[in-house]
Amino acid sequence: MLTLKQSRRLQSVVLGALAWTVALILFFPIFWMILTSFKTEIDAFATPPQLIFHPTLENYLHIQERSDYFHFAWNSVAIAFGSTIIGMLLAVPAAYSMAFHETRLTKQTLLWMLSTKMLPAVGVLMPIYLMTKSLGLLDTKLSLIIIYTLINLPIMVWMVYTYFKDIPKDILEAARLDGATTVQEIVRVLLPISKGGLASTVLLSLILCWNEAFWSLNLTSSSAAPLTALIASYSSPEGLFWAKLSAVSTLACAPILIFGWISQKQLVRGLSFGAVK
Amino acid sequence: MATLKIRNLRKGFDAIEIIKGVDLDINDREFVVFVGPSGCGKSTLLRLIAGLEDVTGGTIELDGRDITEVSPAKRDLAMVFQTYALYPHMTVRKNMSFALDLAGIAKSEVEKKVDEAARILELGHLLERKPRQLSGGQRQRVAIGRAIVRNPKIFLFDEPLSNLDAALRVQMRLELARLHQELQATMIYVTHDQVEAMTLATKVVVLNGGRIEQVGSPLDLYHHPANLFVAGFLGTPKMGFLKAKVIHTSAQATEIELASGPRLRLPRDGRSLVVGHEVTLGIRPEHLVIDPQGQLPVITDVTERLGSDTYCHMNTPSDEPLTVRVPGDFFCAYGERLKLGVDVSHCHLFDEHGQAVSHALQQAA
Numbered sequence: 305m306l307t308l309k310q311s312r313r314l315q316s317v318v319l320g321a322l323a324w325t326v327a328l329i330l331f332f333p334i335f336w337m338i339l340t341s342f343k344t345e346i347d348a349f350a351t352p353p354q355l356i357f358h359p360t361l362e363n364y365l366h367i368q369e370r371s372d373y374f375h376f377a378w379n380s381v382a383i384a385f386g387s388t389i390i391g392m393l394l395a396v397p398a399a400y401s402m403a404f405h406e407t408r409l410t411k412q413t414l415l416w417m418l419s420t421k422m423l424p425a426v427g428v429l430m431p432i433y434l435m436t437k438s439l440g441l442l443d444t445k446l447s448l449i450i451i452y453t454l455i456n457l458p459i460m461v462w463m464v465y466t467y468f469k470d471i472p473k474d475i476l477e478a479a480r481l482d483g484a485t486t487v488q489e490i491v492r493v494l495l496p497i498s499k500g501g502l503a504s505t506v507l508l509s510l511i512l513c514w515n516e517a518f519w520s521l522n523l524t525s526s527s528a529a530p531l532t533a534l535i536a537s538y539s540s541p542e543g544l545f546w547a548k549l550s551a552v553s554t555l556a557c558a559p560i561l562i563f564g565w566i567s568q569k570q571l572v573r574g575l576s577f578g579a580v581k
Numbered sequence: 582m583a584t585l586k587i588r589n590l591r592k593g594f595d596a597i598e599i600i601k602g603v604d605l606d607i608n609d610r611e612f613v614v615f616v617g618p619s620g621c622g623k624s625t626l627l628r629l630i631a632g633l634e635d636v637t638g639g640t641i642e643l644d645g646r647d648i649t650e651v652s653p654a655k656r657d658l659a660m661v662f663q664t665y666a667l668y669p670h671m672t673v674r675k676n677m678s679f680a681l682d683l684a685g686i687a688k689s690e691v692e693k694k695v696d697e698a699a700r701i702l703e704l705g706h707l708l709e710r711k712p713r714q715l716s717g718g719q720r721q722r723v724a725i726g727r728a729i730v731r732n733p734k735i736f737l738f739d740e741p742l743s744n745l746d747a748a749l750r751v752q753m754r755l756e757l758a759r760l761h762q763e764l765q766a767t768m769i770y771v772t773h774d775q776v777e778a779m780t781l782a783t784k785v786v787v788l789n790g791g792r793i794e795q796v797g798s799p800l801d802l803y804h805h806p807a808n809l810f811v812a813g814f815l816g817t818p819k820m821g822f823l824k825a826k827v828i829h830t831s832a833q834a835t836e837i838e839l840a841s842g843p844r845l846r847l848p849r850d851g852r853s854l855v856v857g858h859e860v861t862l863g864i865r866p867e868h869l870v871i872d873p874q875g876q877l878p879v880i881t882d883v884t885e886r887l888g889s890d891t892y893c894h895m896n897t898p899s900d901e902p903l904t905v906r907v908p909g910d911f912f913c914a915y916g917e918r919l920k921l922g923v924d925v926s927h928c929h930l931f932d933e934h935g936q937a938v939s940h941a942l943q944q945a946a
């Protein structure tokens with residue numbers, strides 16, 4: 305027989321092992337991608353796949369020669385941050401009004417906004433392509449900023465809304481009685497309290513923008529092309545050049561992975577410091 | 582100076598009317614307590630005064646100025662919430678100075694006011710802490726301090742003590758009473774606790790179902806409840822109610838027959854009553870005595886010993902509960918048959934609509 309304490313410990317060991325397994329399965333493709341990026345094209349193709357090999361930087365050098373990585377990276381940064389900033393500027397007031405001045409239509413509005421996410425993007429490819437074209441916005445960062453903002457806005461509003469919903473209404477009402485205008489109420493009370501949640505929303509938006517490929521491939525060619533387009537330019541229909549593709553993918557993912565990793569620490573801190581308890 | 586004049590105030594949420602036409606005058610330096618069962622609309626009425634809810638009808642005047650449509654930020658009222666509603670990201674000092682900072686008052690002035698409020702509330706050593714590092718009682722003080730520094734026209738309190746434990750509640754109650762004396766301010770206080778209402782108020786407003794049942798000083802309401810609701814709501818233990826029939830009426834006296842048989846002659850002006858109609862007799866525990874010569878036979882139920890007093894719960898033969906106050910060391914066995922003497926001059930008589938029947942004009946000589 306196990307004592308209660310022992311069975312508790314066993315339970316936590318089993319859960320821990322399970323969590324690690326899932327994490328490893330999720331991480332494996334990234335690990336394999338990074339590994340492959342340091343192989344020669346021949347090693348990359350070998351069957352059975354090799355774990356031991358002579359690492360090489362030739363793929364990275366090749367990419368540096370063939371394309372201007374920083375041009376694409378700058379586009380990715382500009383588009384992701386541009387879209388996230390505009391998105392937050394729209395999402396915060398929208399979520400504020402829905403969370404603290406609820407009307408009978410609020411719930412429906414939220415659901416309707418989310419339902420737009422169920423439409424497959426390709427369904428509106430033609431109209432959006434044509435509109436972008438007639439506005440003269442093809443291959444511009446602005447077009448992607450606008451489209452990403454619109455695509456991500458429902459999720460951002462929804463996320464910010466749930467964070468705002470957790471904040472007792474009394475606190476804002478207290479501010480109102482203390483003489484705060486609506487803007488002061490939001491900027492000096494609401495935003496500082498919910499900064500952890502807002503940071504998570506910003507991070508999610510950045511990641512979604514950074515990884516978006518459908519619209520960037522269809523609406524940009526060179527001058528506004530972000531890193532996802534760079535990756536695509538290295539994929540070939542015959543599936544050749546695995547190593548180079550891995551290298552360029554690693555280069556494209558690295559910034560957002562590092563950024564996410566750094567800000568995660570801030571996020572956890574922000575979340576626990578701002579707690580409304 | 583702060584006077585508030587409320588006229589025919591109404592508030593509905595969707596189709597449901599919650600405040601059904603309230604008229605009320607609040608004078609300078611009064612401590613007004615809104616009391617009533619939960620859900621009767623006390624908080625809603627307070628929030629209407631604060632401007633946190635839009636009125637459906639009626640007007641609110643503050644010092645002669647119509648503020649019905651004025652935003653809460655411009656009403657110059659301060660509110661203490663049940664949940665304290667402190668700003669969690671600010672220190673105690675910042676919490677208290679927030680309103681003054683918004684108003685653009687000079688730093689040195691703000692500091693002086695915060696220090697003064699902190700002194701009154703004994704918060705001096707906590708000024709640099711965040712709300713989450715404070716106990717419930719300390720948070721409550723900060724919430725009160727936040728109101729004090731503003732020197733508002735009226736203080737609004739919404740059940741400020743209900744999240745505190747019993748001992749702290751009694752202590753804070755005394756402090757609030759002292760604060761009212763010290764600040765000489767006008768205060769409106771919402772509670773469902775009739776003890777808080779009786780002990781704090783200079784004026785009690787009894788609310789029920791969105792309407793005012795009665796307004797008056799605590800003792801006025803205790804001794805002269807206008808109707809059955811007020812009579813039953815104020816006082817612990819509750820007033821006992823006995824069903825009765827009118828037998829004989831005159832300007833000097835009303836004779837009634839209780840459901841359990843005995844007849845009583847009360848010094849009440851019975852001219853508004855109809856012989857044969859139902860009335861209700863109300864008797865507070867302190868107006869009954871155990872007396873072998875008494876008019877009212879009862880069977881004892883449980884007793885509650887408070888030390889100084891003992892409350893004996895009884896049932897009449899018609900199974901109506903009554904409570905009697907007896908000295909603390911009095912012993913009352915369970916299931917005993919006793920007789921009670923009724924102090925008829927202190928009884929309350931309510932007509933068939935639950936309205937109090939007034940005292941006889943002159944005491945019969």
Ligand SMILES: Nc1ncnc2c1ncn2[C@@H]1O[C@H](COP(=O)(O)OP(=O)(O)O)[C@@H](O)[C@H]1O
Binds near residue numbers: 618619621622625626
């Ligand atoms: N924002 C609101 N929307 C709908 N109904 C409400 C709202 N606020 C209060 N009510 C209703 O009004 C009634 C009175 O509420 P309240 O004033 O909080 O009562 P009290 O403070 O006396 O306990 C309750 O029945 C409550 O459900």
Ligand SMILES: [Mg+2]
Binds near residue numbers: 623
């Ligand atoms: Mg309430």
